Amino acid sequence: MQALTIVPSVADSARLADVPEPPIADGPILARMLALGVCGTDRELVSGRYGVAPESQDALVIGHESLARVIEAPDGCGFSSGDHVVGIVRRPDPVPCASCAAGEWDMCRNGLYTERGIKGRHGFAAERIRLEPEFAVRVDPQLGLTAVLVEPASVIAKAWEQIERIGSRAAAWAPQKVLVTGAGPIGLLAAMMSVQRGLETHVFDRTSDGLKPRLVDDLGARYHTGELSSLADLKPDVVIECTGASAVVLEAIELTGPLGITCLAGVSSGGHALNLDVGLLNRTMVLENDVVFGTVNANRRHYENAAASLARADATWRSRLITRRVPLWQWRDALRREPGDVKVVIDFENR
């Protein structure tokens, strides 16, 4: 079958390769890929800055935002032929840390996890994949192609769970205003979940026209562009930072009001030094009881919450998040950023 592979740490080694059928070791559920979402991590993998091949192999099949249809599944495993499934990305080490043993592999403490398509396990950019039942999530076929958004939405479902758990440190925590920085897929999904919670939702992005402002408006949220500092009076209770851009990260932290929670959900690349008054930032955080936290990955319940959240969203709205559908053989186009992109998917049914 065909799969999109890289040689980790080798820049531009990505190619569409003939690879063996997925091994039974990957799990008893065999599924045909329907769609694969592409994200910044995939571009990092292709650039050679990230990624680990499975043990004693040179190449890694990439891809971690999946939607597949079950071809065969053992009786009693909870899945049947025809089910639409999304694969969970992270797997605990065979000797799990306490977090992984508790099912919270997203909070892994020893770093020995593997991740499909990223770290030590082949991913989902292949015509057929295999999954273990415990790492497969059945999704409503009515979600259609938008079920490919379950994985990125799971990261934000986790972020929201963390925000709420951390917020509960104060007896009377009752957030009203949320600011999301960045209107890419993660930012838009964060805003969607904010609106679903009944919160006044603001989204900031540097793009001033095109689809993003309309998607935000249609969600019932407010779109802002220009200078982030112009939102100084907003005093959001929660900021969800989805750009990873250093200057935005810092301004976001300073924007919150007392008891502010800033959730860092964007992975930055590092190497951008800024001149910063750490003393003032520290003072503000202390006197306002502010929290800043980072969040990554998701566990099973976050995938389930993400699927439920997407199902509650307007069907047209969520389908507009997928701005390009590219056949597998045109994978290079899928990896290239184009103006107006929100989520680009490789469409395995379009040949």
Place this chain on the structure above:
Amino acid sequence: MQALTIVPSVADSARLADVPEPPIADGPILARMLALGVCGTDRELVSGRYGVAPESQDALVIGHESLARVIEAPDGCGFSSGDHVVGIVRRPDPVPCASCAAGEWDMCRNGLYTERGIKGRHGFAAERIRLEPEFAVRVDPQLGLTAVLVEPASVIAKAWEQIERIGSRAAAWAPQKVLVTGAGPIGLLAAMMSVQRGLETHVFDRTSDGLKPRLVDDLGARYHTGELSSLADLKPDVVIECTGASAVVLEAIELTGPLGITCLAGVSSGGHALNLDVGLLNRTMVLENDVVFGTVNANRRHYENAAASLARADATWRSRLITRRVPLWQWRDALRREPGDVKVVIDFENR
């Protein structure tokens, strides 16, 4: 009676003044001050950088770390003549925010609180004070003079409560190693509470000799000095940052392991810019699910927890934290930092 007053925002306006007896409006409990702890906030107040006088008054009686003996208290108020009491510093606004209404005035959302000796209310640097029963905490007389440490310890009792509440966001959170930066009174009390929790406790301070290393050793914790970066392999689960020094704050955040929690408990003055790779810091926080939070002040249960924690500590150890006792008329000596100081108190019984 005599009281130590400042004119807020006027540098070096501090003086020992004759002031009227405390007004009934301050509360029905009349008490004689036994001891007053002096801290960095008092020095900020005296320098003119901080502080608000009560409405329509020019001067502010400072002092917020109190220990007093009740002279008279109304029947049925829960306090009796002879009780040792500590005054709670912060008071909610008459129209309280949701946090203040829930008794968590330390998590005030609207900033309209007042603070005795700091913001809008006279403090405890006076021969006699009055307190409302709901803002007075009875302490065990066996604590002796060390009950004056209840207020600073309350700030750290709150910090520990916040650490544990935030930590519970992960199902399997079970901290083992704690690093405290700064071995002043707050740092030593943080280490005391860490050891009481059965945690492996490390304390870092720039002082290499004198009392602080011995106090840390005698607690059963490990003392470190020199370069903070030499602790890179320690990977503490929790860092309690008590210096407020910008460089230390940043290094502390970077030191934690996965799921790390950095508690900022030191108020810095600002104005010290550092060149910082925010991108790298952001990336580490995201990939490790790290939290950084600021904490200030304390509510009633934190004072009670602090008193209980001090009572559990070795009596000799806690008494060694008070390194100088100065009579009221020598208040200038109390405010001056001297080598070897840990906690300096004004001793009202020593005339």
